[in-house]
Amino acid sequence: MIVRFVRLIARFFRGRDLNLHAAAVTFYSGIAVVPVALLVLRLAAALVGVGRVKHLAEPVLAAMPERMAAGAGVLLDAGAGMSWWFTFVALIPATLYGEGLRRALASLSGEPGGAAVGWRGRLLVLPLLACGPALVLILLVALGAPARHLHDGGWATLWAVVLSFLIVWLVLSPVLILVYRLIAPLRPGWPVTVVVGSFTAANISGFAHGFVLFWTLPLDLGAPFGGLDAVGATVAVGLWLYLFHLLTLVGYAATVQAHRMGLLRSAAQSTMLPN
Numbered sequence: 001m002i003v004r005f006v007r008l009i010a011r012f013f014r015g016r017d018l019n020l021h022a023a024a025v026t027f028y029s030g031i032a033v034v035p036v037a038l039l040v041l042r043l044a045a046a047l048v049g050v051g052r053v054k055h056l057a058e059p060v061l062a063a064m065p066e067r068m069a070a071g072a073g074v075l076l077d078a079g080a081g082m083s084w085w086f087t088f089v090a091l092i093p094a095t096l097y098g099e100g101l102r103r104a105l106a107s108l109s110g111e112p113g114g115a116a117v118g119w120r121g122r123l124l125v126l127p128l129l130a131c132g133p134a135l136v137l138i139l140l141v142a143l144g145a146p147a148r149h150l151h152d153g154g155w156a157t158l159w160a161v162v163l164s165f166l167i168v169w170l171v172l173s174p175v176l177i178l179v180y181r182l183i184a185p186l187r188p189g190w191p192v193t194v195v196v197g198s199f200t201a202a203n204i205s206g207f208a209h210g211f212v213l214f215w216t217l218p219l220d221l222g223a224p225f226g227g228l229d230a231v232g233a234t235v236a237v238g239l240w241l242y243l244f245h246l247l248t249l250v251g252y253a254a255t256v257q258a259h260r261m262g263l264l265r266s267a268a269q270s271t272m273l274p275n
Contacts, residue, residue, distance in 0.1 A: 020099045021104045022246040028100025029241050034075070035090040036097060038068055040132035042087045047133055050080045056140035063147035065215035067233070093131075098125025100141025101183050104245075105252055109186040117185075124183045128175065135171055142167040145179075165205050172201035176248065182253050188259030196258055201252025211240045 030218045046207070057076055061069045082090070102121025146160035177197040181187050214236070223234030 008071075009250070009253050009257055012257055016108060018108075018249060020243055020245070022249055025100045025104045025249070026238060026244040027244045028096050029245065030238060031093050031240070032095070032097035032100070035094040036129065036132070037075055037194055038079040039087060039090045039094050039129065040136050041076060042082045042090075044133035044136050045080040048137060053080050053137075053140070056144065058136070059144045059147040060140060064212065068212065068215040082172055095122035095125055098122050098128070098183055101125070101179060101248075102185070104249060105184040108249060108253065108271065109184065109256060111185040121183060127182065128178050131140045131174070131178070135175070139171045140170075161203045161209065163173045165209055168197075168208055169202045169205040172204055173198040174252065176204070179248070180234060180252055184252060186256060189254045189262070192262060193255055196251060196255040198255070203247050205252070207240075207243055207247065214240070220252060242259075 030158075030205045041053065061073055064072060098121040099118040100121070102117055102124065106117055121161070143164060146163040149156045150164075151157065153158070177193055180197050181190070182194050183207065187193075221236055222229035223232070224232040225235070
C-alpha cells in the first residue's frame with residue numbers, strides 16, 4: 001500500500017518540474033516573507049501590546065544562535081512598533097505569497113488557473129494572514145518553557161528540542177491544512193487533508209529545527225561570494241526557503257493522490273454493491 005502510494009506521488013510529478021515550481025514559490029516568498037512577518041507581528045502587538053510581545057519573545061530570542069537572533073530581533077522591533085500606514089503598505093507585497101502558492105499549486109494539480117489566478121491567490125491568503133497573529137502568540141507562549149531549558153544540557157536539552165518540535169508541528173499543521181484547502185484550486189477532502197497536511201507540517205517542523213541548527217555551525221557563508229557575509233546569509237535563507245516549499249509541494253501532491261485513491265476506492269465499492 002505504501003509503495004503504491006509513493007509510486008502514485010512519483011507519477012504525479014512525471015512531466016512536471018517540481019524544482020522549478022518550488023523555486024517559483026521561493027521567489028514570491030523572497031518578496032513577501034518579511035512583509036508577512038512584519039504584518040503579523042504588528043497585529044499581534046495590537047492584540048496584546050508591544051511590551052507583551054517582546055516579553056514573550058525574549059526567551060525564544062535568547063535560545064537562538066547569535067547570528068539568527070540578531071536578525072530576528074531587528075524584525076521584531078520593526079514589526080511590533082510599525083505604524084499603521086506601513087502596516088497597510090506591507091499588506092500589498094505580503095499577499096504575493098498567496099499568488100505564488102496559488103500559481104504553483106494550480107500548475108501542479110493541472111487545474112486551469114485562469115486570468116485571475118494571481119488575484120484569487122492574493123485574496124484567499126488574507127484569512128491565513130488574519131490567523132497569523134494568534135498563531136504567533138501561541139507559538140511564543142508555548143516555546144517559552146523549552147527555550148529556557150535548551151542550554152541546560154543533558155536530558156533537559158533533549159526534551160526541550162522534542163517539545164519545541166511538537167509545538168512547531170502543532171502550530172504549522174493548521175497553516176498547511178488551510179493552504180491545501182483554501183489556496184489550492186483543487187481542494188482534496190478534509191480528512192485526507194488533515195492527515196497528510198499534518199504529516200507535512202511535521203516534516204517542515206523538523207527542517208525548521210535544522211535551519212536553527214544550521215546557524216550554529218561555524219560556516220563562512222561569505223566565502224563563495226568574495227567574503228560578502230550578507231550576500232551569503234541571504235542566499236542561505238533562500239535555499240532553506242526553497243527546501244520548505246519543496247516539502248510543501250510534495251505534501252500537496254500526496255494529499256491530492258490520497259484523495260484520488262479514496263475516490264477510486266469508493267467508486268469501486270459502489271460498483272460492487274448489488275442493485
